[in-house]
Amino acid sequence: MQKKVLVFTSIGLLTILLGGIALGANTFFSSETTWEVHETPEEAGWSSEKLRQARRYYDSLHSTAAMAVYNGKVLFAWGDVTKNTNAHSIRKSFLNSLYGIHVEEDHIQLEDTLEKLGIYDFPDLTYEEKQAKVKHLLSSQSGVFHKAGEESWTMRRNRPLPGTHPPGSYFYYNNWDFNVLGTVFNQETEKDLFEEFKKQIANPIGMEDFSLDHTQYKYEVRRSIHPSYLFQVSARDMARFGQLFLQNGEWDGEQIIPESWIEESLKVHADVPGNNVYDYGYLWWVATSGPFSDLGMYSAVGRYGQSIDIIPELNLVFVHRVDSTSSTLGLRRSVAQAQRLRLLEMVIDAIVDDHEKTPQNF
Template sequence: MQKKILLLICFSALALILGGIALGANTFFTSDTTWEVYESPEEAGWSSQRLREAKRYYDSLHSTAAMAIHDGKVLFAWGDVTQNTNAHSIRKSFLNSLYGIHVEKGNIDLNDTLGDVGIYDFPDLTEQEKQAKISDLLSSQSGVFHKAGEESLTMRRNRPNRGSHEPGTFFYYNNWDFNVLGTIFNGETELDLFEEFEEKIADQIGMEDFSLDNTEYKQEVRRSIHPSYLFQVSARDMARFGQLYLQNGKWDGEQIVPEEWIQMSLRDHGNVPRNTVYDYGYLWWSATSGKWSDLGLYSAMGRYGQAIDIIPELDLVFVHRVNSNNATFGFRRSVSQSQRLRLLEMIVEAKESD
């Protein structure tokens, strides 16, 4: 009798799993959620068969979670989308939202220079470097080529010589700029950026896994006095953040992030050499050529394959995660930009014609 009960339980569990796969693998939530979920991809206008093909490609990568939101509801979710893992450089797009709020309030002036707001480092900045504006840092064009925390090996190798470019004239993906923006935010607003993100963003849009316990200022004083501000965030909370931007900063009828700020942030402020898809705005990447530009794609991206991809033309938010928290994690387990965009392309191709 016990064996029969056990077999029934096993078969029931298997049926649920296979049923979830047939519906596009909506088998993700290990806890309660306020997200609405489509009963099937077809209900949202997507093909289950083509999404299964996309899922097979996803399974061939080092991806650990992915999630798509269409018209505010979950189209599919793969992997554990509830686990808080290192957001890497998506932290910069999080900070963008806070700058938008406080620029509108008048607490931050984008035309202020580093000299105006008293920024220094060791070794100290030159007079030319002190002329960089906050807007130059937002577009990663400060011309301050100082060592910085959380730099990748590629960043270190590609860093130009100090003084080689004037502020506002040259794009270099520069963690010094990004980290100093955190210092400037805290100093000019007299607030803590993590606490402000929790109050003004996470709580307002109903992030389900966010906690201040999963945030950290990382000091690397041998490189710079300005710490990195690190977030551990789940895929489903990243999806909410992407949905906020897709909705031009509105949530439940309330303007959380100024719409004008979002539009300004997505403009091409910095030409990115050797990137055939994106140019750089204010802490966001915007597609500026080809089919992705036609769809209006813009993205928050981080090391190893973290991404929030937003396609306004399809009312679609796509989140891609690679869990790098494992101590043995290495470069070979990353997902490249081209691989992630191929996965996104397969998802877009799964959209059925009206």
């Protein structure tokens, strides 16, 4: 990624953004940006007309921002891509990047058990639960089925009974595991995960909207002593994070995240029953069936429709956002996984010079 500052006036802004496709207001160029931009979709080998169709579908959803980066340059940016909004469970993939750095530096051991680490909660863990290892937390297979902060109704409904599955044997999307990973990180590194993310990730890759003022620990002590670690992040900064992973952890000649960690994180460590697209790695969702699997896609996914979808076979990063602080008739807005993936299919269908890489059944 070249650190080239681009400053545009409002004249011709949308023409630059989508090669003449006037598709509504956006915020991408409201200030200086280091992103480079494709002059037109056609110049990059994409169809303006098909991107228009994708934009019309986007407009029919509760989406509030979307962005695509192709070959390291912005292909399009729709909606408010500079606003820091709740990243929801994408926070877990952010934490993955820090684990990669500190596992490499031998500050965290994947084989350490909760017992060795002195992890407890109220009620306390059983002996068997304390045998869960850090690697089981990373793959959401700890077998510890306690209440946790930031749980959705679905998580609460699907929580297995305590003691029904030993560590490493069963996948349950478990905020207890994820929140405890934050506790373990801060304890073992003697650093604050938010400050470390800013130092190790946000600053080196040039996140433009990230601020520690938009991070917080959320304590729900009636549920668990382990807080949730919440990020508010913009779409364009999420795209930058996705590009870092697409580049195997390298940025401007510097290896930010060990490539071996990214490779290990994107292995399937847990089968996910009932999900016809993804299985689970280390805090990343890995496409294992259908056309997205053929493209090598993996995703950071959050509640209400947040995503960073990384497609190595197309050299593409796609970000989708729903501002969950907004509401419609008193109900939170949401975009279902099927709708988000349908939008991504329409975007991919706009490629006109790379048909051999585009699955025919999209």
